Amino acid sequence: METKKRIYIGLLAASLLLEMSLAFMICYVIVNRDIIISQIMLITVAVLLAIVFLILGIGILAIVIMIIKSRSIPSLEKLTLWANELLFPITLFIGRLLGVEKEKILKSFISVNNYIVASKRILPGEKILMLLPHCLQNSDCPFKITIDINNCKNCGKCPIGQLRELADKYNAVLKVATGGTLARKWIEEVRPLAVIAVACERDLASGIHDTGGLPVVGVLNSRPNGPCFNTNVCLEQVDQAFRTIIQGG
Numbered sequence: 604m605e606t607k608k609r610i611y612i613g614l615l616a617a618s619l620l621l622e623m624s625l626a627f628m629i630c631y632v633i634v635n636r637d638i639i640i641s642q643i644m645l646i647t648v649a650v651l652l653a654i655v656f657l658i659l660g661i662g663i664l665a666i667v668i669m670i671i672k673s674r675s676i677p678s679l680e681k682l683t684l685w686a687n688e689l690l691f692p693i694t695l696f697i698g699r700l701l702g703v704e705k706e707k708i709l710k711s712f713i714s715v716n717n718y719i720v721a722s723k724r725i726l727p728g729e730k731i732l733m734l735l736p737h738c739l740q741n742s743d744c745p746f747k748i749t750i751d752i753n754n755c756k757n758c759g760k761c762p763i764g765q766l767r768e769l770a771d772k773y774n775a776v777l778k779v780a781t782g783g784t785l786a787r788k789w790i791e792e793v794r795p796l797a798v799i800a801v802a803c804e805r806d807l808a809s810g811i812h813d814t815g816g817l818p819v820v821g822v823l824n825s826r827p828n829g830p831c832f833n834t835n836v837c838l839e840q841v842d843q844a845f846r847t848i849i850q851g852g
């Protein structure tokens with residue numbers, strides 16, 4: 604079996620083992636309620652669960668306070684990150700159970716994220732990366748803008764040229780990515796202090812998760828020709844994203 608597959612299968616087996624051990628512990632404690640070791644196990648599990656819930660609770664509360672006050676709480680940023688990471692798949696699952704469209708949940712997640720980023724206030728002059736999806740480029744354009752954005756001739760057939768002017772206006776680095784791998788590569792290479800990312804709901808939500816703590820303001824693209832083909836973006840919204848990052852919400 605390939606190493607890649609072995610890692611995943613190994614982790615799957617380990618998580619199954621963990622779940623089985625937990626189930627065994629719970630059964631053991633229920634059956635042997637009076638034995639002292641059961642009581643110790645019960646208290647241990649209860650304390651661990653209480654810690655996890657406390658972390659998640661404080662994290663969610665911090666997110667709400669940050670949104671209301673439009674100000675970051677640096678000491679709680681890690682907790683908000685953990686709460687987001689842990690609860691995100693659960694919120695999607697509960698949303699699906701309640702019949703809420705996934706796109707709506709992702710949109711809501713992106714706007715909460717944008718609020719939190721707005722409360723951080725990046726200083727003017729700090730390095731900002733503007734990441735654009737390749738599908739914004741006109742499909743008939745012969746120029747390779749993923750290699751070098753300066754290959755764009757600003758012919759007006761797609762929004763890339765104007766977005767380049769916007770990046771220049773705010774002294775930002777502009778990169779075009781064909782997918783998550785190239786986006787991650789650009790982030791590693793540029794090492795920005797903040798990112799303005801244009802993409803669809805799914806790519807933005809997963810991109811915000813992938814960057815783990817790096818402030819990312821997400822701007823949704825419009826898809827008048829269907830997904831991933833000659834898409835567009837509102838320039839005013841991108842400009843607003845820059846102002847949000849530089850001046851704070």
Ligand code: SF4
Pocket residue numbers: 740741744745746748754755756757758759760761762763764
């Ligand atoms: S604006 Fe730039 S990227 Fe868009 S079609 Fe014209 S040359 Fe190509």
